[in-house]
Amino acid sequence: MCGIAGLVRYDGGTPSAVERVIAMRERQRHRGPDGDGLWHDAVAALAHNRLALLDTDGGSQPMRSADGRYVLVYNGEIYNHAALRRELAAHWPFRTRCDSEVVLAAYAAWGGACVHRFNGMFAFFVWDTERRRGFAARDRLGIKPFVYRQADGELLFASEAKAILAAMPGAPRADIGAVTEYLVAPFFSGVARPMFADMDYLAPGHALHVDQDGVRVDRWSVDPSPADTTMAWEDGVEAMRQHLARAVERTLVADAPVGLFLSGGLDSTLIGALAVRAGMSPQAFTIAFAGHDRYDYATSLIVGSDDQPFAEAAATALGLSRVDVMPSREDFGDSLRAVALQNDALPAWEQELAQHHLAQAAAGRVKAVMVGDAADETHFGYHFLLDPQATRDPLHVLQRLTGDPYLRPGLLAHPLEHHAAGYRQLAADAGHRWDTAEDRVLATQWLVRHRWLQRLLHNGDIHGMAHGVEARVPFGDVDLLDFTATVPVRHALRGGVEKALLREAARGWLPETIRQRRKSALPKDQGVGEALRRHAHATLARHGEPVAAVMDLPRLLRRAADPRPLDEHERAVFYRACALSHWATAHEVRFA
Template identity: 70%
Template sequence: MCGLAGLIRHDGHAPAQVERVLAMRERQRHRGPDDQGLWHDHYAVLAHNRLAMLDAEHGAQPMCSADHRYVLVYNGEIYNYAELRRDLAAYWPFRTNTDTEVVLAAYAVWGEACLRRFNGMFAFLVWDTHRQQAFAARDRLGVKPFVYLQQGGEFLFASEAKGLLPAMQAPRANIEALLEYLVAPFFSGVAQPMFDGMAYLPPGHLLRLDRHGLRLSRWSPEITENLAATADDIARALRDRLAAAVRRSLIADVPVGLFFSGGLDSTLIGGLARAAGATPPCLTIRFEGHDRYDYARSLIVASDDQPFAEHAASKLGLPREDVTPSRSALAHDLSRLAAQNDALPAWEQELAQHHLARAASTRLKAVMVGDAADETHYGYHFLLDPHAISDPTHILQRLTADPYLRHGLLEQPLQHYGNVYRKLAIAAGHDWDTPAGRLRATQWLVRHRWLQRLLHNGDIHCMAHGLEARVPFSDTEVLDLAATIPPELALRDGVEKAMLREASRGALPEAVRLRRKSALPKDQGNGELLRQHVREILATDAGRIAGLLDVPRLQRRCADPSPLNEHERAVMFRTCALAHWSRIHGVSMP
């Protein structure tokens, strides 16, 4: 797991830009504290920060082929690298025991076709010194990031959007991206970066760059449902493939831990790891007073994780500990969160991710996470609600309600973005004409927008602490099978993730296997602290947010002592995030 940075220009003056690229690399130092590398010729400057998981002594990047034709900068893990290495051994004189060299060899031998052979998470760029051409690619779900910028005849790229900021004179906010963030935060920050002029390489896509320009195309195949398989066959196959995925996720020269909520997904990973002979250290977030909260009032956090996690870890024989953040540090944590997440923190649960990653990084370099299970296995409650899935606007109304936008920016903001998402699903081949069509369309949005935001957050908060997040549910073989499961089976008997629950039978305690989906916890006691922090921002720096948010209305709500509901707390959180993000990154706001 690493950080990439680089610059390509075809006028032969790339070496004059080395200092700019070094500044980009330094901005992402947290992604790879183990080593730094730099390479350049007349047309390209490539830089790298390394977090060493395999063969720490060797495998430095940028990595060159023996004939010096190809130069690679790579971020990720190819879990089937050992098998690919055997396939490539007849064509390539391997010098390291890293998956990095396997990626380089695979591209040199197979070209673009290498992508469909990779099982893992990745973002990389290969520079062809003979043809002065660049080739870049990103994994099918977008677990690993790749952002780029074209300006003045230059192509610049990095792992994080803020990594490109040293190459820009004065970063400006992408207003459309900020509006989406404020109205539909869980769908935001993935279609386009928050900084104007930048772009993400979309998940499952590749990029080619030469003197004639830049071309994007999709490499990842779309898999359709398979109605022929029986539920029992699917459950057995899913169990086997997940077990293999967990074994692959444990491959490293360093210990691999687990973020452990006591929910279905993370506990299944823990149970399969234990069956494979591993005992990953498990970490559970625990906030003060969380056991006394009335979860009937909560939108997506359905229960307290701690008792489930304690019970599951005891039954499975896994070492586990609680991570208990201090509420007194909230103001500092909010600022730190905005500095880390260049896509803007979307929800309070990112504080939990931050605390878990910081605690894990004191003794681990990698953790497994349960991300992507819900989004690829029909795991959300609203999928069972005909009204919620009848139009994307209804999901926005349920989860974000009133965004407190400044008057005149958007008429009917929830309906506006509901229409945007509806059109996206239609353009992808879905429809809203029948109950079955609406269900599939909503699931498509969950997978292609919501999931991308979750994966971005998982990467950005873990890598902020030099910690790799491994995602067994993004394993290629697991994804291939999950994509064939029709919703009738995935939601069988009105239960979300029905096939995944069936595949888990016997692998974890029944109380956990049948536990209702509950989101990562947030500190339920932070409401008044959030309101106080917004008061301070409004008193000292209101101009920074006044172009987007209704400041007088925020002032009235902050002065009103009545308790904040969950939607209002979310507005307070995003107000803090927006103000800190703009200030920390020096962004010109409207």
């Protein structure tokens, strides 16, 4: 995992300000503490920050082909790079052992079609010096980021939106629509477009082309195979076991230590169990908060139980060494501000604080960690999929998880209904209906897969790379994804149990108490409600102006001054209001 940045003058002008590309590289130096590089010609300039996990000595970027024609900047891991290397070796004089050179060789051999050969996570840009054209692509799930801006005859791109700010003139403007979505539907936000105006995300599974005619974007990923309605339960279980084992084996390949974020839930424990079966013993990291064993989880929206006893049991059963990461509540305000500055898509939920502390702790011990992201979103893992009321319409999911967003009066009438209608249309445009019970489950699952998952993956990347730690996603393995797409709903939710087929595939690999444990989100510190209220009161009183552009600041201040305990929805509102204030203040964001 690394950071990439670049500038292309597609109007034929000279990128005279190479310093702008260097400024982007420096803004995201945290993504690549092991080295950096710069290359430019008369039209393009490319920069790279490197986190070295393969071939530490030989994988520097920007990487140029032996004939000098192609120049690559790349971020990610191609897990089948060894097989591709063997296929390409007869036509390419490999000089390194790293997967970056495989990406470069694959593009030289197959052009943009190379992306169909990759199993892994990636965002890369290749510049063709001979034909003066560039090609960029992003993996099908969007695990690796790619942000770009086109204006005035030039293309800017980077791994993080805030890096592009370093190459833009003047203070940035907020994208009011994106910020509003963040407040109304945080778990679906920050992935359709950046929070900063005049930028775009290259969508997952899409490619970007730039030449003298300008910039165009198209989709390269294909729709998954339809569900196999004839699949026998036993056959599905066996196939799932085989795909899971291979997926984890692939993500273990590295020249540096690979750890594990272990919650004691089904997904992370399953990854740990399969890593052990593959002969590895990753160091595990678990977030722990004081007093969580005394909290009444029956009142929680998405955190269903305390991770600590389950993580301890999982590590013991698997023989893994474990690090308990225990943040100090005294540092809560500083941590919230740090997370707000790290996440240029704006922190969506308090659990991002846990990601921040986990990555910070892992950074001194490993360079990569395996995470359970994408399991719930591709294996029907959310409780509300089993609730006919919740799946009737996206509005019911928003009402359950968001509540009152405290929007500024007059900003948007009926905000939950407005965004729910948009999400329903997105699913309909993708071919989903809301007619039968199964239709509604599939439509809701599609939204979870295409919006919620992208936000989770963005957060995993941004908080890990803030500390120079790569997040590896075994459940994003291409072969596993292709198989999972064929699993019918009746198997995925068999017996009224979420992730039923995945759970059955895990039988015998991990303790039964963990295999049968219900979904529980990454925990947040239930004991910081009062600290959050005080932090919100102080923050909004000092730096409330940007918040007032989109939120009801007088109402927020009145509630922040009220010593009554915040309920869960109120906590979420104040967390996002504080994050918005810190983000806007630090980046000097304009809201007009």
